[in-house]
Amino acid sequence: MERELKLRVAKEDLDALRHAPLFAKVESAAEAPRLLTSTYFDTPALTFRDSKASLRVRTVGTDRVQTLKLQGSVQAGLFERDEFEGPVGSDVPELERLHDQIPEDTDPGKLVRDALIGAQLEPVFVTRINRSVFPLHLPSGDEIEIALDEGTIDAKMGSVPITALELELKQGQPESLYSVALELLDTVPLRIDRLSKADLGYAQLVAEHSEAVKAQRVQLDKRASIEEAFSVIARNCLDQVQANERGVVSGHDPSSVHQMRVGLRRLRSALDLFATVIPAYPGLNDELRWIASELGAARDWEVLAGSTLDHADFKDHPDEIQPVRQACEKIAVDNRQRAAAAVESVRYTRLALQLALWLSRKGWRDGMSDEQREAIGSLVKPFAEDVLRSRHRKLIKRGKGLADLDDHRRHRARIAAKKVRYATEFFESLCPRRAVLHYVDALTALQDGLGWRNDAVVADQLLKALSKTSPDAASGAAFARGFLASRVAADHQTLKKLWKRFRRLSPPR
Known part of the structure; x- marks a missing residue:
């Protein structure tokens, strides 16, 4: 399960964010900035998108990593979703490598085992992100990876710039993500990011209308406090x-x-x-x-x-x-x-x-x-x-x-x-x-x-x-x-x- 808080930051505020007091505490442990190139794949009918999933192959130096992410939930910018990841030997997906990770009787399991879908996969958009990573170890024992991203999302229809802050929970409780975000908000004017990079990429391909959402029925346990x-x-x-x-x-x-x-x-x-x-x-x-x-x-x-x-x-x-x-x-x-x-x-x-x-x-x-x-x-x-x-x-x-x-x-x-x-x-x-x-x-x-x-x-x-x-x-x-x-x-x-x-x-x- 991936737990990640996504926030947007204006490009002109990136330098101020890098000099936030919080980053000064972890600067010595920061990784050197690196280029992440991720190619997202789907069928011409966008089957993965319609299944509320995204499939990508990311290039980091000479390594190739395949990732399948499912929809999950989003609350106040906190994405909680299942993620299946592993190395691949080339720049294209190898769906058979996901078979051992995803049960066959689930919808995602059926999706990655469908030979026809696999044969139709093609690149649909590419993200090129320069990422700076800062590992943060809190006194509570919680561990958070802070990533500053700057780059583009490129599709046939054009290119969209992106500057973002991602806080990924590596160990501990989700509330620590909110605490860190509020501390950074005192330094720069952050905004909640309601769209993942996959969402932004698909938005260039398909005009999507956000439907109004009515209240769901509240279900309480009769033994609840x-x-x-x-x-x-x-x-x-x-x-x-x-x-x-x-x-x-x-x-x-x-x-x-x-x-x-x-x-x-x-x-x-x-x-x-x-x-x-x-x-x-x-x-x-x-x-x-x-x-x-x-x-x-x-x-x-x-x-x-x-x-x-x-x-x-x-x-x-x-x-x-x-x-x-x-x-x-x-x-x-x-x-x-x-x-x-x-x-x-x-x-x-x-x-x-x-x-x-x-x-x-x-x-x-x-x-x-x-x-x-x-x-x-x-x-x-x-x-x-x-x-x-x-x-x-x-x-x-x-x-x-x-x-x-x-x-x-x-x-x-x-x-x-x-x-x-x-x-x-x-x-x-x-x-x-x-x-x-x-x-x-x-x-x-x-x-x-x-x-x-x-x-x-x-x-x-x-x-x-x-x-x-x-x-x-x-x-x-x-x-x-x-x-x-x-x-x-x-x-x-x-x-x-x-x-x-x-x-x-x-x-x-």
């Missing part, structure tokens, strides 16, 4: 956040912005849910609110330009809708670029590394008393039941007379409903499935009703501002505001029915 449940839930939320980073950075897919924002809301809700027993480290909630706000503006304008304006009936005013929609879409694109810049920032890199380190080393235990450690070691089931009851009661209280509440109090009820929904989804595997489905069905319908009203309130504010900044859209914006207000008023009875249906229910247990 509070601490174990928190770890599973927090990592589940973080997985959703980080799975959508690439889509946000690309700037093309508003759905990725939405799903990353959902992941952040879920994570903040999880931290709030466990706050009495597992407090977040200082500043975490502020940083999560910051990145959520950077994504929020893009999402608000996307919703207005799309689904909210679709509720307004412009059939008798066809010439007025186009300036409004165009102005909204332009602002949405501008804000999407702002969101991408935020996810690419040093500030977000620090947040991602600190959060990953905290979860990896269970940093909440620092400063805890024996009684507090004992408390988080107790079963999560009673804790979950208490949380679900408490959040349900708060929603019932805030939702009293829901359909007649003003915008502010209805928004508070909507937030309470969202927290109930997230808590229920976090703990649903501990409850009878039928009870959960019935409860979530009613809660989802209520949230949809509240969500539509909230979108209308936000739309009113945005359209009001739009009238001042885009005179051509002023008339259409005024019409849309009036129409949406009438729709909200007409929705009064529907909201009353949704609330009446939900308040009859009890939380699952």
Whole structure:
């Protein structure tokens, strides 16, 4: 298993990085820079890529090394994946040498044993990297190999420059990689690298779209402790956040912005849910609110330009809708670029590394008393039941007379409903499935009703501002505001029915 943290560094910062205090400690043990030439092979149909694998032959001096890497997982730039490596006698792959390393009954095993695929292999791109290696031995006994890479990735379509920092764990715990990266971040503005060299090479061959990723179901063991449940839930939320980073950075897919924002809301809700027993480290909630706000503006304008304006009936005013929609879409694109810049920032890199380190080393235990450690070691089931009851009661209280509440109090009820929904989804595997489905069905319908009203309130504010900044859209914006207000008023009875249906229910247990 390869464990490697990948970070990007600007070419102009390489010299400063080489003079970082950390490198001064290991300079005497550093290896002389060497050229690594790696040729990646695949079939014309890119079978290895489609199988989430990469195959290369690397030349180091007179030696040839063949490597097959599988997809694995990526979190905050930390790649964890299976790697099969060994010497070969020429510049082309020798798949038979992998047979003893990979079981025959696995998908990779079948791939390397397919004679037809082997016969079709051809070079698809080449990386030429000048690498400086620094071995680092930490006081904890952990061993890390630090590599500074500068070079190119060359394919028929062109060449892409690369300057990168790789921290490979040779021995010890993954959290040591985050600690070292944070120390280096104090010297130069590093960025999380979400793409391997193979990913960058294939990106020159195939235009790949990063799909938006929704939350995966949380599965808790009924014998899990509070601490174990928190770890599973927090990592589940973080997985959703980080799975959508690439889509946000690309700037093309508003759905990725939405799903990353959902992941952040879920994570903040999880931290709030466990706050009495597992407090977040200082500043975490502020940083999560910051990145959520950077994504929020893009999402608000996307919703207005799309689904909210679709509720307004412009059939008798066809010439007025186009300036409004165009102005909204332009602002949405501008804000999407702002969101991408935020996810690419040093500030977000620090947040991602600190959060990953905290979860990896269970940093909440620092400063805890024996009684507090004992408390988080107790079963999560009673804790979950208490949380679900408490959040349900708060929603019932805030939702009293829901359909007649003003915008502010209805928004508070909507937030309470969202927290109930997230808590229920976090703990649903501990409850009878039928009870959960019935409860979530009613809660989802209520949230949809509240969500539509909230979108209308936000739309009113945005359209009001739009009238001042885009005179051509002023008339259409005024019409849309009036129409949406009438729709909200007409929705009064529907909201009353949704609330009446939900308040009859009890939380699952």
